Every structure is written in structure tokens, then in C-alpha cells.
Amino acid sequence: MKATDVLEHIKDRLGDAVHEAYMQVRKVGVSKRERYHIWVKIDRKKIRDAVNCLAEIQPYPHLCVISGYDDGDNVVLVYHFVINYETKKEAISVNFSVHLPKNDLCIDTITDLIPGALITEREKIEMLGVDFIGLEDKRRVFLPDDFPEGVYPWRRDEKGPEKMLHKLYEVGDRE
Amino acid sequence: MSVVYEVPVGPVHPALKEPVAVKCYIEGEEVVDVDVILGQNHRGIEWIGMNRDNPVQSLRMASRVCGICTNVHPLSLVQAVEAAADIEVPERADYIRAIMLEVDRIHSHLLWAGVAAHELGFDTLLHYTWKFREEVMDLAEYISGNRVTFEMEMYGGVRRDIPPEKYPKIIKAMNYYEAKFEKLVEMFLNDKTIALRTVGVGVLSREEALKLCLVGPTTRARGVKKDVRVDLPTMAYADLDIEPVTPDIYRDEVVGDVYDNIVVRLFEVKQSIDIIRQCLDQMPNGPILAEEKLPKLLNMLKKASGEGFGLTEAPRGEVVHYVKLKEMETFYAWKIRASTYNNIPAWEPMLIGAQIADIPIIVASIDPCLSCTNRAVVLDGGKEKVLSHEDLHRLSVQKTRRLIRYGK
Amino acid sequence: MGINAFKRALWAFHVNTGSCNGCDIEIIAALTPRYDAERFGIKLVGSPRHADVLLVTGPVTRQMAPALKRIYEQMADPKAVIVVGNCGISGGVFHESYNLVGPVDNIIPVDVYVPGCAARPEAIIYGVVKAWEKLEKVYGAEGG
Structure with a gap:
């Protein structure tokens, strides 16, 4: 499936849930071969549908990772997929972004559709304070157990890690 | 069950690596x-990167995400930033990047082979492979000036050129590896003891590998032809014709065990030698940086806004970086994902x-x-x-x- | 210089407190045939209780700080601590973070610093030799 068809397929399947969609084309090498990145902003309730619609193109779409950042009133999660892998130079990167309002930070888990999403979902819980509905294993991954509750390192608001900062070059009173 | 221990004391045999x-x-x-x-x-690298003074400082951080696949993280990061800020990379830089990536892969796979031999109790082989590996470390130092952190990457190109007078030494190193490759295969794959310890051990099916979104040699050893260099090529790989290495290159069928892992990694060393040779043959002329003046580049990045996603096939599998720029001094968002993740x-x-x-x-x-x-x-x-x-x-x-x- | 404190070979224990692996692979490279520190009897061992020298890499993450202290206490005297790499010395590129509590000398006393990012194998061997000399000076007079 060509990149433009993939984009049409997504728009077709998700309908009104698609808020914004565009395609980024990068030309690489001497041959100036085109490489496609599709960016789609969707409704957060439709994330599972988005995964299913990719699975129609290729079973087991490859989830690279879920990125996330603090965008003022919202926390934004970006789901990065690659489809058409196992081909020769035909793969396409598809990225779904969802906006979660800070007073209601939750989204459906996709671990039952893609078991490989477990670690990355757990990481979003501890780093951004996002809740994944239906996720059983919500333990921390990277932060230590004694790390204070309610501090989320990637947040830019009052829940950020500012209080915990330690400047390694400023340690004084050395013997 | 409660956590039983809290001290990740590494009786870290040199098997390097961080505690887990x-x-x-x-x-x-x-x-x-x-x-x-x-x-x-956990060092909080993403946070540090988002709070540095400018993107070039964060790039130097990216090299220190991992000291083994040291060229891979900056490569993914620069690709993400170039996509976000819409910077076109000169062709020659694409080829130099590919060469450095393959140099990195040779050293990393040999390192792994040594560690695997050590884990089996075969320390002679560990020392032999590591001796063998020093040649590529010398090559990395010859090209970049550093053994471990290459620091070749810059937004919009590379910092150091590989002038034609350096080609003979690179070709000499490749000849060295080609000559020794047979012996390496003989020692690892024809050894009765290694076969006894690895055949049928740690079997994983193709289906499971796909479900768990595995990457790199771990997935190719299960017969999945996932390889960013082949399916979603960047840099010089867009011009090259390469095939993903799967275990059937040596064995009759794909079993998906630890032995297959060894097969894939060893034959990828051979593939890397091929790629470096091809890159040297086809190396285009021209500049190596899109923007040579650093203040101008920083200004350009400061004004840029957009998002970018960079993928690179690291020795261990795909490494991805996501960057969002938003007309400010540094990254608005940065996510690193290493292959082991x-x-x-x-x-x-x-x-x-x-x-x-x-x-x-x-x-x-x-x-x-x-x-x-x-x-x-x-x-x-x-x-x-x-x-x-x-x-x-x-x-x-x-x-x-x-x-x-x-x-x- | 006569060797009094150590009548036998010097053994080292390596602990990674959150480094990037760069210095760690150089430590092993120092032991493998090109540099071959083992010919001097310098050897990595699997337990801090057997070690004379502690090699520390990394800027010390929050989780590793208590572990590092404990490892230091487990070592028998006379002992020396070597920090390998810039990030363990001053934080290096990781100079400010929410999950780092280092540098190493903020946690345990350090005898020798080996700078470099990453430190070269030659530098690491030189650092071990310096630590050896220091141990001789401090404990050698006592006759071991």
C-alpha cells in the first residue's frame, strides 16, 4: 500500500476522529528516494480503532514507542508505528498523536492488541502521570521505588522534578 | 511477591553493561x-536534553546515552531534528554516516560475540574476539579521533570528512576482517560445545517476535526480515541493495534459538564489511555540512517549529528518537528509545x-x-x-x- | 619501590553506577590481549570482598548510591577507589539531573581520578598503577 493510500485509509476508517493529518516527505541518498512519515492527530477515544485500522494493512503493526510531552493544558502522547516492514524500501512511519486534558489524564490501553506496548505504557504512567484504562501492571519501570509520589519528570508544570534537581558540579565540602 | 533484593551489585564481569x-x-x-x-x-537524559541551553549541547548528550552504540543515538536525533526543521543533508554526509554506523556495528557485534563466549565459559574465545575487535577500534580512532564516542554527527551533516587519502587504511581493515571471518565462523558455529549449549536454547517463535515488537538481530534470528536499513532506508542505504540477514544464510531452517542469534550477528559483520566497501566505491563528492556556521545553525533551529522522527538500525536493533521543536532555544519534547527497551x-x-x-x-x-x-x-x-x-x-x-x- | 603492602597480585572490582558503558568497555579492553593488564596480575574479580581496588564508573544514580556505599564497606583494607570517566568525577555531560546524586566522591572517598569521556585503556591502567603506588606509600611502611 502506498503512503497516500495509507493516509486515505486512515481518514476513511477513523472519519471525524481525525483532527489533523499531514504527510512529511524526506528525500534521502544520491537517488533522492522518498521516505514517508504520516502524522495524524486523532481523538483519544479512537486510539484502539487506529491500531486496528493499521492492523488491516499489515497484521502486527510495529509499535516503535509511545512518546509524550507536556503541552500546557494538555499532555500529548504520540504513538509511533511502522507498517509495511519486511519489504524493500516500502515501509512507512505512521504517527498518531492524542491530546489528553490535564484534569482527565486517561486513555485506553493497547497492550491487549500489541503486547509489546507494556513497558512504554508503564513508562508514561511514571513520567507524565497518564492513566491507562485496562492496564494491569502499573508498576514503575525506570524510577526508583522511593521516588516521591506526584512528581512526574517530564511535566513542565508544578508537578515537574524541579525540587529534586541536584547539581553535580556544585557539591562542596569535599575532603 | 515482594522484592527480594535491592542491591544491583554487579559482579559485573567485564561483561560491561549497566545494572538490570x-x-x-x-x-x-x-x-x-x-x-x-x-x-x-536511569539518569533522566530526556529531561536533561530538554533543559540544556541549545540543541547542540543535547546532541553531545545523545552520544552518551550508550557508549557501545555511540554513533546511533546522535544519528537518530539529527535525523529527527533535520525532519522537524526541514534541513537537507548533503549526499557525502549521508555516506560518511553510513560508514560510521557500520564501523559501530562491527565493533558491537564482535564485543557481543566475546561476551556470549564468556557466558558459556569459553574465555579463550572472549579474548580472541576482543583482540580481533581492536582493529576496528583503531579504525574508528583513525576516522573520528576517538575510540569510543565518535562525535561525528552534527545537524545537517557530519563534523569530519573522510578524505580519499584515508580510504586505503579503511580498505586494509576490511581486508583484515574478511580474511579472519572464516575462522570466526569456524570457531563459533562449528564448535561442538557451543552448539550443545545454544541449539534449541531460548527458542522464540516468529509469531511472538512480531507480537512483542522486537527489533534488530533478536527478531531477524526468528526469521522476521525487519531491518530499518532495508525497509525504511535513510542515508546511503537508500542507494544500496542489501538483504536482511536471517539464519537461513547458514542453517537449513530458522529455529529461533540462541544459535541463530550468533549466526545473524556474525553474518552481519560480513554484511557491514560489504556496505563499507560499497559506500567507499560510490562516495559522492561535495560538502559535508548543510550549514557550516554554528551560530547560524543554532538560530535556524531556534526559529524552527515542527516535529520529526528518526529511525536508525543500531547493532542491537532499531533506535528511534522523537523531537518536537517549538520556536524556543532547546527541544520542546524529546523521546529516546533504545533497542533493548x-x-x-x-x-x-x-x-x-x-x-x-x-x-x-x-x-x-x-x-x-x-x-x-x-x-x-x-x-x-x-x-x-x-x-x-x-x-x-x-x-x-x-x-x-x-x-x-x-x-x- | 619495594612492594610491601601487596605481596600478591592486585585485584580490582568494577561497579557501574549509571555510566553509559563507554568506560566500562574500555576497562575490559584494558584486560584483553591488546593491552593485557592481566600480565601484571591486575584482574577483575566477581566480589568486592576479594578486591583491593574499586573501579567506579558513572555519575551515581539514586538507586545505586546505597549499593555503592555498601560495596565500599564490604571491601577489606587496604583499599583504593578509582573513578573512571568524567561523569563520575564532576558529572560531565550529566551535570544536572533529578535522578543523580553523585559525583562519586560525594558518596565514598576517592583516591585516583581518571578523566576522559571515555577514558582510554592506557589511562585506566595508569590510574590503577597510581592507586597501587598510593597504597604502597600508605601501608608499605607498616610491612603489609
Whole structure:
């Protein structure tokens, strides 16, 4: 499936849930071969549908990772997929972004559709304070157990890690 | 079950790597459940990167995400930023980047082969492979000036050129590896003991590899032809014709065990030699940087807004970086994902049903980039006993000796 | 210089407190045939209780700080601590973070610093030799 068809397929399947969609084309090498990145902003309730619609193109779409950042009133999660892998130079990167309002930070888990999403979902819980509905294993991954509750390192608001900062070059009173 | 230990003390054999804990629940000799505890190495790099003064400082951080795949993280980052800020990279830089990536791959795969030999109790082979590896370290130093952190990348190109007078030495190093390759294959793949320890151990099916979104040699050893260099090529790979390496290159069929992992990694060394030769042959002329003046570049990045996603095939698998620029001094968002992050879930299906003595080699088979303190919790009559890496290593060595002596 | 404090070979224990692996692989490279520190009897061991020298890499993450202290206490006297790499000395590129509590000398006393990012194998061997000399000076007079 060509990149433009993939984009049409997504728009077709998700309908009104698609808020914004565009395609980024990068030309690489001497041959100036085109490489496609599709960016789609969707409704957060439709994330599972988005995964299913990719699975129609290729079973087991490859989830690279879920990125996330603090965008003022919202926390934004970006789901990065690659489809058409196992081909020769035909793969396409598809990225779904969802906006979660800070007073209601939750989204459906996709671990039952893609078991490989477990670690990355757990990481979003501890780093951004996002809740994944239906996720059983919500333990921390990277932060230590004694790390204070309610501090989320990637947040830019009052829940950020500012209080915990330690400047390694400023340690004084050395013997 | 409560956490049994809290000290990831590495009896870190030189097997390098950062601390990680793998808790294996064991009945008798058999692993029944597995839990992985990460994070002893969490430095908060993404936060640091988002709070630096400018993107170039963050780029230097990216090299220090990992000292083994040191060229891969900056490569993914620059690709993400170039996409976000819409910077066109000169062709020559694309080729130099590919060469450095393959140099990195040769050293990393040889390093892994040595570690795998050590985990099996075959230390002579460890020393032999590492001696063999020094040649490519010399080459890296010759090209970049550094043995470990190459620091070749810059937004919009590379910092150092490879002038034609440096080609002969690169070709000489490639000849050296080509000459030694047969011997390496002989030692690893025709050795009876290594075969006894790795054939049929840590088997994972193609289906599971796809479900868990595994990457790199770990997935190719299961017959999945996922390789960013082939399916979603960047840099010089867009011009090259390469095939993903799968175990059927050497074996009749794909089994998906640890032996297949060795096959894939060794033959990828050969593939890397080929790629470096092709890149040198086809190297285009021209500039190596899109924007040579640093203040101008920084200004351009400061004004840019947009998002970008960079993927690179690291020695251990795909590494991805996501960057969002928003007309400010530094990154608005930065996410790093190393290959081991995706490969860790593979331990569970691979370890369950395995023997205690096989834990080290299975854990090492994915080439974990944040591991070494592999500790196992043994459930012995309901009582918990913690085995250290040293104990595990001893058990592994004992099994190898037993196999040599009695063949079972 | 006569060797009094150590009548036998010097053994080292390596602990990674959150480094990037760069210095760690150089430590092993120092032991493998090109540099071959083992010919001097310098050897990595699997337990801090067997070690004379502690090699520390990394800027010390929050989780590793208590572990590092404990490892230091487990070592028998006379002992020396060597920090390998810039990040363990001053933080290096990781100079400010929420999950780092280092540098190493903020946690345990350090005898020798080996700078470099990453430190070269030659530098690491030189650092070990310096630590050896220091141990001789401090304990050698006592006759071991």
C-alpha cells in the first residue's frame, strides 16, 4: 500500500476522529528516494480503532514507542508505528498523536492488541502521570521505588522534578 | 511477591553493561516465571536534553546515552531534528554516516560475540574476539579521533570528512576482517560445545517476535526480515541493495534459538564489511555540512517549529528518537528509545522452561544494553534464595564442562 | 619501590553506577590481549570482598548510591577507589539531573581520578598503577 493510500485509509476508517493529518516527505541518498512519515492527530477515544485500522494493512503493526510531552493544558502522547516492514524500501512511519486534558489524564490501553506496548505504557504512567484504562501492571519501570509520589519528570508544570534537581558540579565540602 | 533484593551489585564481569535485574522464579532446575526490574541506570537524559541551553549541547548528550552504540543515538536525533526543521543533508554526509554506523556495528557485534563466549565459559574465545575487535577500534580512532564516542554527527551533516587519502587504511581493515571471518565462523558455529549449549536454547517463535515488537538481530534470528536499513532506508542505504540477514544464510531452517542469534550477528559483520566497501566505491563528492556556521545553525533551529522522527538500525536493533521543536532555544519534547527497551519483553518467553544454567546465555542473547547484574531468585521449598551473577556464571560453566565430558 | 603492602597480585572490582558503558568497555579492553593488564596480575574479580581496588564508573544514580556505599564497606583494607570517566568525577555531560546524586566522591572517598569521556585503556591502567603506588606509600611502611 502506498503512503497516500495509507493516509486515505486512515481518514476513511477513523472519519471525524481525525483532527489533523499531514504527510512529511524526506528525500534521502544520491537517488533522492522518498521516505514517508504520516502524522495524524486523532481523538483519544479512537486510539484502539487506529491500531486496528493499521492492523488491516499489515497484521502486527510495529509499535516503535509511545512518546509524550507536556503541552500546557494538555499532555500529548504520540504513538509511533511502522507498517509495511519486511519489504524493500516500502515501509512507512505512521504517527498518531492524542491530546489528553490535564484534569482527565486517561486513555485506553493497547497492550491487549500489541503486547509489546507494556513497558512504554508503564513508562508514561511514571513520567507524565497518564492513566491507562485496562492496564494491569502499573508498576514503575525506570524510577526508583522511593521516588516521591506526584512528581512526574517530564511535566513542565508544578508537578515537574524541579525540587529534586541536584547539581553535580556544585557539591562542596569535599575532603 | 515482594522484592527480594535491592542491591544491583554487579559482579559485573567485564561483561560491561549497566545494572538490570532479572528475577527468575525457579522450581527445581526450571524457570517458571520471570520479572525484569529496570531503572538502576536511569539518569533522566530526556529531561536533561530538554533543559540544556541549545540543541547542540543535547546532541553531545545523545552520544552518551550508550557508549557501545555511540554513533546511533546522535544519528537518530539529527535525523529527527533535520525532519522537524526541514534541513537537507548533503549526499557525502549521508555516506560518511553510513560508514560510521557500520564501523559501530562491527565493533558491537564482535564485543557481543566475546561476551556470549564468556557466558558459556569459553574465555579463550572472549579474548580472541576482543583482540580481533581492536582493529576496528583503531579504525574508528583513525576516522573520528576517538575510540569510543565518535562525535561525528552534527545537524545537517557530519563534523569530519573522510578524505580519499584515508580510504586505503579503511580498505586494509576490511581486508583484515574478511580474511579472519572464516575462522570466526569456524570457531563459533562449528564448535561442538557451543552448539550443545545454544541449539534449541531460548527458542522464540516468529509469531511472538512480531507480537512483542522486537527489533534488530533478536527478531531477524526468528526469521522476521525487519531491518530499518532495508525497509525504511535513510542515508546511503537508500542507494544500496542489501538483504536482511536471517539464519537461513547458514542453517537449513530458522529455529529461533540462541544459535541463530550468533549466526545473524556474525553474518552481519560480513554484511557491514560489504556496505563499507560499497559506500567507499560510490562516495559522492561535495560538502559535508548543510550549514557550516554554528551560530547560524543554532538560530535556524531556534526559529524552527515542527516535529520529526528518526529511525536508525543500531547493532542491537532499531533506535528511534522523537523531537518536537517549538520556536524556543532547546527541544520542546524529546523521546529516546533504545533497542533493548523493545527487546526486554523477549526474555520472558525465552527463559520460561529454561534451565538455571542457561539463564546467562539467554539473557545475553538479546545483547542487553542495560544489563549485567542478572540475579535470579530461586524458590527452594517456598524459601527464597538469591543467586548472584557469579553463581549463575559458575552454573553455566559447570554445564559446559559437563557437556564436554559426558555429552549430556 | 619495594612492594610491601601487596605481596600478591592486585585485584580490582568494577561497579557501574549509571555510566553509559563507554568506560566500562574500555576497562575490559584494558584486560584483553591488546593491552593485557592481566600480565601484571591486575584482574577483575566477581566480589568486592576479594578486591583491593574499586573501579567506579558513572555519575551515581539514586538507586545505586546505597549499593555503592555498601560495596565500599564490604571491601577489606587496604583499599583504593578509582573513578573512571568524567561523569563520575564532576558529572560531565550529566551535570544536572533529578535522578543523580553523585559525583562519586560525594558518596565514598576517592583516591585516583581518571578523566576522559571515555577514558582510554592506557589511562585506566595508569590510574590503577597510581592507586597501587598510593597504597604502597600508605601501608608499605607498616610491612603489609
